[in-house]
Amino acid sequence: xxxxxxxxxxxxxxxxxxxxxxxxxxxxxxxxxxxxxxxxxxxxxxxxxxxxxxxxxxxxxxxxxxxxxxxxxxxxxxxxxxxxxxxxxxxxxxxxxxxxxxxxxxxxxxxxxxxxxxxxxxxxxxxxxxxxxxxxxxxxxxxxxxxxxxxxxxxxxxxxxxxxxxxxxxxxxxxxxxxxxxxxxxxxxxxxxxxxxxxxxxxxxxxxxxxxxxxxxxxxxxxxxxxxxxxxxxxxxxxxxxxxxxxxxxxxxxxxxxxxxxxxxxxxxxxxxxxxxxxxxxxxxxxxxxxxxxxxxxxxxxxxxxxxxxxxxxxxxxxxxxxxxxxxxxxxxxxxxxxxxxxxxxxxxxxxxxxxxxxxxxxxxxxxxxxxxxxxxxxxxxxxxxxxxxxxxxxxxxxxxxxxxxxxxxxxxxxxxxxxxxxxxxxxxxxxxxxxxxxxxxxxxxxxxxx
Ligand SMILES: *Cc1c(COP(=O)(O)O)cnc(C)c1O
Numbered sequence: 493x494x495x496x497x498x499x500x501x502x503x504x505x506x507x508x509x510x511x512x513x514x515x516x517x518x519x520x521x522x523x524x525x526x527x528x529x530x531x532x533x534x535x536x537x538x539x540x541x542x543x544x545x546x547x548x549x550x551x552x553x554x555x556x557x558x559x560x561x562x563x564x565x566x567x568x569x570x571x572x573x574x575x576x577x578x579x580x581x582x583x584x585x586x587x588x589x590x591x592x593x594x595x596x597x598x599x600x601x602x603x604x605x606x607x608x609x610x611x612x613x614x615x616x617x618x619x620x621x622x623x624x625x626x627x628x629x630x631x632x633x634x635x636x637x638x639x640x641x642x643x644x645x646x647x648x649x650x651x652x653x654x655x656x657x658x659x660x661x662x663x664x665x666x667x668x669x670x671x672x673x674x675x676x677x678x679x680x681x682x683x684x685x686x687x688x689x690x691x692x693x694x695x696x697x698x699x700x701x702x703x704x705x706x707x708x709x710x711x712x713x714x715x716x717x718x719x720x721x722x723x724x725x726x727x728x729x730x731x732x733x734x735x736x737x738x739x740x741x742x743x744x745x746x747x748x749x750x751x752x753x754x755x756x757x758x759x760x761x762x763x764x765x766x767x768x769x770x771x772x773x774x775x776x777x778x779x780x781x782x783x784x785x786x787x788x789x790x791x792x793x794x795x796x797x798x799x800x801x802x803x804x805x806x807x808x809x810x811x812x813x814x815x816x817x818x819x820x821x822x823x824x825x826x827x828x829x830x831x832x833x834x835x836x837x838x839x840x841x842x843x844x845x846x847x848x849x850x851x852x853x854x855x856x857x858x859x860x861x862x863x864x865x866x867x868x869x870x871x872x873x874x875x876x877x878x879x880x881x882x883x884x885x886x887x888x889x890x891x892x893x894x895x896x897x898x899x900x901x902x903x904x905x906x907x908x909x910x911x912x913x914x915x916x917x918x919x920x921x922x923x924x925x926x927x928x929x930x931x932x933x934x935x936x937x938x939x940x941x942x943x
Contacts, residue, residue: 497571498542498543498545498567498568498569498921499542500540500541500542500543500545500547500553501545501553502543502544502545502923502925502926503545503553504545504553504554504555504901504902504926504929505551505552505553505901506552506553506900506901507550507551507552508550508551508552509899510534510536510548510552510554510898510899510900510901511534511535511536511537511548511550512536512548512549512550512551512552513550514537514548514549514550515535515536515537515548515549515550516535518535518537518549519532519535519537522535531666533898533905534898534903536548536549536550536552536554536898536903537549540569541556541564541568541569542567542568542569542570542921543567543568543919543921543922543923543926544556544567544918544919544921544922544923544926544927545926546568546903552901553901554901554902554903555901555902555903555922555926555929555930555933556568556903556918556919556922557897557902557903557904557905557916557917557918557930558903558904558905558917558918559917559918559919560790561759561785561905561917562727562759562764562785562786562871562917563785563786563789563790564786564789564790564919564921565762565763565764565785565786565789565828565832565837565870565919565920566786566789566828566831566832566835566837566919566920566921567789567919567920567921567922568789568790568919568921570789570827570828570831570921571827571831572827572828572830572831573788573789573790573791573824573827573828573831574827575827576823576824576826576827577791577820577823577824577827579823580596580819580820580822580823581820583819584819585818585819585820586815586818586819587819588814588815589619589812589816589817590809590812594819594822596817596819596822596823596826597619597817597819597822599822599826600617600619600793600795600817600822600825600826601616601617601618601619601795601797603825603826603829604617604783604795604797605617605797607768607769607829608768608769608781608783608797609769609771609772609775609776609777609778609781610777610799614799614800615797615798615799615800615803616797616798616799616800616803616804617795617796617797617798617803618795618796618803618811618812618816618817619793619794619795619816619817619822620784620793620794620795620796620813620816620817621792621793621794621813621815621816621818621821622652622784622792622794623651623652623756623758623782623784623785623794624651624652624653624654624657625652625654625794625813625816626758626782626783626784626794626795626796627651627652627656627657627660627721627754627756627758627782628652628654628656628657629796629811630719630721630754630756630780630782630796630798631643631656631718631719631721631754632806632810632811633780633796633798633802633803633805633806633811634718634719634752634754634779634780634802635718635719636805636806636807636810637718637752637801637802637805637806638718638719638750638751638752640715640716640717640718641677641716641718642677642678642679642712642713642716642717642718643660643677643678643679643717643718643719643720643721644678644679644680644681644704644707644708644712644717644719644720644721645660645661645662645678645679645680645681645720645721645722646662646680646681646682646683646704646722646723646726647662647680647681647682647683647685647729647909648662648663648683648685648726648729648730648732648908648909649661649662649680649683649721649722649723649726649729650662650663650667650723650726650727650728650729651721651723651756653667655674655675656674656675656678658671658672658674658675659674659675659676659678660678660721661728662680662729662909663728663729663909679707679708679711679712680707681703681704681707681708681720682700682703682704682707683700683726683729683732683734684696684697684700684701684732684734684735684738685700685730685732685734686733686734686735687863687864687866687875687883688883693735696734696735696738697734697735697736697737697738697741700734700738701738701741701742701745704742704745705745714749714750714751715749715750717749717751718751718752719751719752719753719754719779719780720742720746720751720752720753720754721754721756722739722742722753722754722755722756723755723756723757723758723759723760724739724755724757724760724769724770724771724773724776725759725760725765725770725867725868725871727758727759727760727871727907728759728907729907729908729909730873730875730907730908730909730910730913731866731867731871731872731873731907731908731913731915732866733866733867733868736774737774739771739774739776740774740775740776743776743777743778746779752779752780752802753776753778753779753780754778754779754780754781754782755769755770755771755776755778755780755781755782756782757769757770757771757781757782757783758782758783758784758785758794759785759871760871761781761783761785761786761787762783762785762786762787762828762829762832763786763832763837763838763840763841763869763920764786764841764869764870764871764917765841765867765868765869765870765871766838766839766841766842766845766868766869766870767838767869768838769781770868773868778798779798779799779802780796780797780798780802780803781796781797781798782794782795782796783795783797786828787825787828787829788821788822788824788825788828789824789825789827789828789831790824791818791820791821791824791825792815792818792821793817793818793821793822793824793825835920837920838869840870840920841869841870841871841920842869844869844870844918844920844922844927845867845868845869845870845872847924847927847928847931848872848916848927848931849865849872851931851934851935852865852872852874853865855874855934855935855938856874858938859879859938859942860879860880861876861877861878861879861886861889861942862874862875862876863875863876863877863879863883867915867916870916870917870918870920871915871916871917872915872916873907873913873914873915873916874913874914874915875908875912875913875914876889876890876893876912876913876914877912885908885910885911885912886912887906887910887911887912889912889941889942890906890908890911890912890913890914891906891911892941893914893934893937893938893941893942894906894914894937896936896937896940896941897933897934897937900933900936900937901933902930902933902934904916904934905917918930
């Protein structure tokens with residue numbers, strides 16, 4: 493069991509209804525000042541956080557099963573992150589790496605070369621501010637290297653909210669609705685989604701791979717395709733885990749046709765799935781890998797990493813940005829990565845999986861709306877359907893269970909193309925007793941909603 497030293501008391505404690513009166517006041521101010529286009533899942537305003545707890549402005553201690561969407565993997569205000577940020581902010585806050593460079597940027601790229609799949613000495617990286625920006629830049633690099641323009645993404649994919657990444661993202665509401673026209677030369681292939689593969693889950697890998705190959709051949713043309721972009725385990729689309737072997741087939745196919753494989757590990761990376769990167773599980777080495785979220789303990793940082801011949805194919809000055817690889821964000825990343833190594837957070841993610849899975853399986857045997865339990869490491873989910881062999885998505889029960897958890901001081905999230913996936917992304921700094929208590933609250937929520 494791992495837990496970071498934190499001054500935040502590691503106990504759930506409810507002093508008011510959730511959200512409490514001070515949160516409600518702040519929320520009224522939010523509604524008067526912040527665009528309603530920026531939604532809030534649970535309007536309990538946070539004052540402090542650490543370990544596995546978020547403390548709100550009414551003094552409630554909430555259990556965190558979301559990590560700010562897989563970001564605070566090392567915990568909130570993790571000591572090494574705080575120390576790095578404070579030291580770096582006192583030294584200097586910005587120069588723009590392209591104007592006056594600094595060591596921290598280089599050190600993060602060295603860590604990325606060492607930690608991402610493939611031989612370290614052959615890799616180069618470039619740093620950016622957000623996941624979407626990393627994906628955009630990976631596509632830019634792939635187009636330059638291959639001299640081709642088409643990009644293939646999958647059903648249920650999520651790659652961000654900028655124009656090109658909206659085009660790559662599959663789900664319309666809320667990510668794309670009304671925001672088109674989108675970037676062109678983006679094509680979509682069927683995802684290997686075992687639960688929903690027509691016919692049988694056993695044939696999902698082979699048949700969905702063949703459907704991908706057929707689509708690419710007929711609608712794109714192999715020699716026009718620059719890259720295939722893939723989340724090794726899909727995030728926002730529903731924590732969809734393709735069958736073992738499928739990723740390898742896609743990777744081999746790309747190699748054979750001179751197409752670059754871009755692994756979007758923005759959500760799955762940095763220990764979340766029990767390995768440094770989800771590709772590690774099958775020994776797949778993507779041509780390019782995008783990272784963000786867990787990389788810097790909550791500071792905005794993202795990266796594209798790939799083989800030197802690919803990354804260096806871009807003309808000098810072709811990649812960059814004012815803030816990309818900001819020194820404070822880089823110092824945070826170096827602290828976060830050190831924490832992951834020292835505390836073996838990959839091992840911790842596997843412990844979290846071992847703690848969660850039997851509890852989630854117990855729900856499956858009790859409620860027939862639980863159609864699937866899936867995920868890996870500390871990235872786990874339940875898919876809810878109408879029940880009794882009927883795969884009609886059940887977003888109503890999913891939302892009600894999620895809301896019930898919130899009312900009890902457990903911060904949970906939903907996802908999925910059909911809004912029917914209840915997902916768990918606890919910080920790896922959370923002690924076992926909070927994880928167990930969170931699972932008890934989930935049991936209670938299922939009982940309260942489903943009877
Ligand atoms: C969150 C996410 C992104 C976008 O990252 P932002 O930092 O929000 O731009 C892209 N890809 C995946 C897989 C993600 O989970």
